[in-house]
Amino acid sequence: MRFLFVTGGSPATVFPLTPLATAARNAGHEVIVASTEETLPAIVGAGLPGLCVSPVPIRHHITTDRSGAAITEPTDPEAHMIYIGHAFGRLAAACIDPLLDFAAQWRPDVVVGGMLTFAAPLLASRLGVPYVRHSWDTGEPPVVDSAAERELRPELERLGLDRLPVADLWIDICPPSLRPADAGPAQPMRFAPTNMQRPLEPWMYVRGEQRRIVVTAGTKVARGNFFDYLVDLVGKVKTVGAEVVVAAPAAVSDELSQRLGVRAGWLPLDVVARNCDVLVHHGGGGTALTGMACAVPQLLIPNMPKLLAPSRRLADSGAAVMLLPGEDTAEAIAAGVDQLLHQPIHRERAAVLSQEIMTMPSAADVVDVVEKLC
Known part of the structure; x- marks a missing residue:
């Protein structure tokens, strides 16, 4: 099987996916991890094949809108979470066409996307392959998803979708006792601490x-x-x-x-x-x-x-x-x-x-x- 992992934003968005990507390779599957240029060192540092699908750092999407106009970071907590959702929506918009071009040459059998990697469900839907959503930590507020969906309205319409596709499987690395009370069904997976290494002292x-x-x-x-x-x-x-x-x-x-x-x-x-x-x-x-x-x-x-x-x-x-x-x-x-x-x-x-x-x-x-x- 071919596993395509999609993530991006910072090294912290790569580390949680590394154990599953490594386990898939160890099981004999083909694995490629697609991400932004700023996170590639974390991918290749873990010994995984890394594919750059955007040279633009997440900070650009956080501080500017699609036209390039500066955005003021809100101080209100609810508004701030919406602001983050729109930023990750813009990140997904920047990545979806390069991902589609890549998939035309290397067609995956399954797409595994990091928690706020909204290009992953769009890609899987267009290809007609299973989409797996992989948590990054102990939980993201649902309002972030809603904001990203609004930001991605042009891409959804272009792909013939009226909403972000729902995952065929959600992998959750949060310990069950700490999951939010309203969290949906998920496949639990043991968190394995992962980070870029350096020579030990x-x-x-x-x-x-x-x-x-x-x-x-x-x-x-x-x-x-x-x-x-x-x-x-x-x-x-x-x-x-x-x-x-x-x-x-x-x-x-x-x-x-x-x-x-x-x-x-x-x-x-x-x-x-x-x-x-x-x-x-x-x-x-x-x-x-x-x-x-x-x-x-x-x-x-x-x-x-x-x-x-x-x-x-x-x-x-x-x-x-x-x-x-x-x-x-x-x-x-x-x-x-x-x-x-x-x-x-x-x-x-x-x-x-x-x-x-x-x-x-x-x-x-x-x-x-x-x-x-x-």
Whole structure:
């Protein structure tokens, strides 16, 4: 069989799909992963064949409309989620024709699309092949889908569709106990921490004498994009008095190290997280799932409206503490970290979540399920 995976937006949109794509290749299937140019290093870094279907970064679609006019980012939470949906709709519009051209030469038997990769269902519908929707994290608000559908009205009409096609299978990597109450039926799949690697150093895989706190704001940090947020967050965490390590893209690592006086850079988080005591971050889904899989208590400070609901569910489980934007003072962060370090219930609940993830079907098991669609 030929599996075509479609994703895009940032490396964080590639990592969740990597285990299934790798398992499909290991099972003897042909696999190609189509994405935007900015995410290709994450694809080929995982040893997967990567196809560029757009040179335009997601930031362009977030900040400008189709005419090239600048868009002001809304502050209202509901409006912000709609804004994100339209941006991913524009990303899909930019990718659909290159995908159709590619599929005319290399016809897939199944299309697997990342959660907000709306070009995937359009492509699968046009080809008449099964469409599998693959979650990226612990949940995306439905309002994002609705906004993307409105943005894609011209493409839907051109393809003879009145709405976005429904998936033939939804693969969900969210632990069942953390799924939203209104989530629909899905095929569960075990989350396997995945990230771009670098040569390991002993401190990464061995615990030091001090308590270690890993701080991150995800894969999108750059000058002018969450950089100041991360600097501010690290400054507050440093008041706790533990060893602080910062996971951030390599492009900003030197400046962060010099400015903050800490180890900073692209880290193999799947290794480092297992040797830390607390994970402090922006509420990103991939980071949160890595913490869950590694049984690490987490302090969540969600920096986007769509991250509030999944962060709240994780905090309600007892495996994390959440601070809302505006509540993240140095004193509140220190108190939250102290609570996670010294109240055993948080590590116990984190271990329960880790065990729940381990009982979910493996990527190899799910490949068998996908095969039966064709």
